[in-house]
Amino acid sequence: MALMITDECINCDVCEPECPNEAISMGEDHYRIDPDRCTECVGHFDEPQCVQVCPVECIPVNPDRVESRETLMEKYLRLQRSGQAPVSGT
Ligand code: SF4
Numbered sequence: 001m002a003l004m005i006t007d008e009c010i011n012c013d014v015c016e017p018e019c020p021n022e023a024i025s026m027g028e029d030h031y032r033i034d035p036d037r038c039t040e041c042v043g044h045f046d047e048p049q050c051v052q053v054c055p056v057e058c059i060p061v062n063p064d065r066v067e068s069r070e071t072l073m074e075k076y077l078r079l080q081r082s083g084q085a086p087v088s089g090t
């Protein structure tokens with residue numbers, strides 16, 4: 001699944017630079033996650049990096065984007081191929 005940021009976000013700016021897929025950006029009122037770019041960190045890390053650093057735990061899974069690990073890996077590979085994501089260092 002892709003993850004999402006709820007309106008409990010306090011705009012602390014911590015998660016945005018941690019995302020290996022550049023999926024996090026500032027929205028109208030708070031940060032948001034582009035579900036087309038979020039792989040739940042599959043392909044880069046074992047755990048979602050944004051969830052690890054968020055101080056208010058406002059990043060649940062997006063119920064509208066139920067995706068298997070295989071689908072997330074395909075998304076990761078697609079982002080890599082398109083040159084729209086930095087190459088993984090791991
Ligand atoms: Fe980015 Fe990973 Fe968070 Fe998805 S789970 S938004 S890929 S840091």
Ligand code: SF4
Pocket residue numbers: 005008009010011012013014015016031053054055056057058059
């Ligand atoms: Fe919002 Fe959490 Fe990201 Fe901070 S780390 S900007 S509170 S989602």
